[in-house]
Amino acid sequence: MKKIIISILLIFFQNLAYSKGDLTRQKPQEVKINFVSKPGSSHFFSPAEIELETGILYKLILKNNSPNKHYFSSLKFPDAVFTRKVQVVDGTNKIAEIKGHIKEVEVFPGFSVEWWLIPIKTGVFDDLHCRVLDKIADMEHKDMGMRGKIVVK
Numbered sequence: 565m566k567k568i569i570i571s572i573l574l575i576f577f578q579n580l581a582y583s584k585g586d587l588t589r590q591k592p593q594e595v596k597i598n599f600v601s602k603p604g605s606s607h608f609f610s611p612a613e614i615e616l617e618t619g620i621l622y623k624l625i626l627k628n629n630s631p632n633k634h635y636f637s638s639l640k641f642p643d644a645v646f647t648r649k650v651q652v653v654d655g656t657n658k659i660a661e662i663k664g665h666i667k668e669v670e671v672f673p674g675f676s677v678e679w680w681l682i683p684i685k686t687g688v689f690d691d692l693h694c695r696v697l698d699k700i701a702d703m704e705h706k707d708m709g710m711r712g713k714i715v716v717k
């Protein structure tokens with residue numbers, strides 16, 4: 565009987581030590597990225613560099629307070645994360661949740677989108693960019709400063 569109780573306790577504590585359970589149900593850590601624009605002169609992400617860790621649920625708040633639409637694009641970053649959802653919000657109201665593998669997010673002027681994700685691979689993703697055309701300058705936003713880097717540790 566003693567052996568059985570000890571075995572059960574061992575299994576219980578082993579699970580406590582090694583199992584992290586459902587990673588998608590963690591309380592998310594918020595990371596805000598603002599999209600900033602001066603049409604005809606400059607566009608940028610603020611901050612332009614973010615650092616994330618694998619295994620943590622993040623809520624990336626992509627906030628566009630500028631008069632232009634913007635993309636949040638990176639070729640490799642989406643393959644290094646598990647997306648729980650992309651949430652479309654209007655202030656505190658939730659409008660929609662999109663689930664599945666997300667490759668790119670576009671945010672329209674004055675709105676925010678929340679990308680809930682868990683990084684699963686480490687890496688330096690320095691190809692974050694926006695490919696919207698600035699019609700005044702006849703240049704893409706990425707060539708006017710709208711580039712960024714995501715480091716996953």
Ligand SMILES: [Cu+2]
Binds near residue numbers: 632633635694705706
């Ligand atoms: Cu842009």
